[in-house]
Amino acid sequence: MTTLHEQLNQIPLQTIDGRTTTLKEWDGKTILIVNVASKCGFTPQYSGLEDLYRRYQSQGLVILGFPCNQFGAQEPGDEKEIQSFCSLTYNVSFPMFAKVDVNGDSTHPLYAVLKKEAKGILGTEAIKWNFTKFLIQKDGKTISRFAPQATPEELEQEIKAVL
Numbered sequence: 001m002t003t004l005h006e007q008l009n010q011i012p013l014q015t016i017d018g019r020t021t022t023l024k025e026w027d028g029k030t031i032l033i034v035n036v037a038s039k040c041g042f043t044p045q046y047s048g049l050e051d052l053y054r055r056y057q058s059q060g061l062v063i064l065g066f067p068c069n070q071f072g073a074q075e076p077g078d079e080k081e082i083q084s085f086c087s088l089t090y091n092v093s094f095p096m097f098a099k100v101d102v103n104g105d106s107t108h109p110l111y112a113v114l115k116k117e118a119k120g121i122l123g124t125e126a127i128k129w130n131f132t133k134f135l136i137q138k139d140g141k142t143i144s145r146f147a148p149q150a151t152p153e154e155l156e157q158e159i160k161a162v163l
Contacts, residue, residue: 004117005140011109016067016079016096023110023136029062030163031136032155033114035102035127036065037074038085042131046090048152052159053094059163060138063094066111068102071129075099102127118145137162 002010009024023031032052037043053063067082069075075082079098086092100108103126107115114134115125133146133155142162146155 003141004113004143007113008110008136008140011113013110014098016083016098018079018098023140026062026064027140028138029060030138030159032061032063032159033110033134033136034063034065035068035100035111035130035132036096037068037071037130038077038082038089039074040071040130042129042148043074045131045152046086046092050090050092050094052152052156056159056163061159061163065092065094065096066102066108067096067099068127068130069099070101070103070127074130102132114143114145118143120145121147135159135162 009022009027011022013021015021034049036046049063053061067075077085083096086096100111102108102111111127115127118134119125120128129148131148133150135144135146135158
C-alpha cells in the first residue's frame with residue numbers, strides 16, 4: 001500500500017515556466033502550498049509568504065504557489081502574466097506553478113489528496129477561496145489546513161515549530 005508521502009511525491013506538477021516535477025523535489029522539507037490569485041483581496045499575502053520563504057528557506061521551508069481562477073475569476077491571466085505580476089509586484093522568489101483547479105471535476109490530483117487529508121471547517125473538503133494554505137511537515141505525513149484569512153504572519157509560529 002502506498003503511503004501518503006509516496007502518493008504526494010508521485011503526483012506530476014507543472015511549474016509556471018512549463019517544467020514537470022513532483023513534490024519529491026522538496027523531499028525532507030516543510031512545504032506550504034497555497035492557491036493564489038493576482039486580483040484578490042488576499043493578494044497582499046504574497047508579501048508575507050515571500051518574507052516567510054526568505055527567512056526560513058535555509059531552515060527547510062519551501063512555499064509553493066498554485067494560481068487558481070475558480071474564485072471570482074481573480075486569476076484571469078496566463079502563466080507569463082502571472083509570473084510577471086508576482087515578480088514585479090511582490091518580488092516572489094518561491095516556486096510557482098501552472099494554473100490549477102482546486103475544486104470540481106477538474107481538481108488537480110495534488111489538491112484532491114490535500115483536501116481529503118486535511119479537511120476544512122465542519123469536515124468539508126472544498127476549498128472556500130484563494131489563499132487557502134496546506135502545511136506539509138517534512139515527514140510528508142502530517143498536513144494542516146489554514147483558511148484564506150490566516151495570514152502568513154499568523155502561521156509563522158506553527159511553521160517554526162515544525163522546521
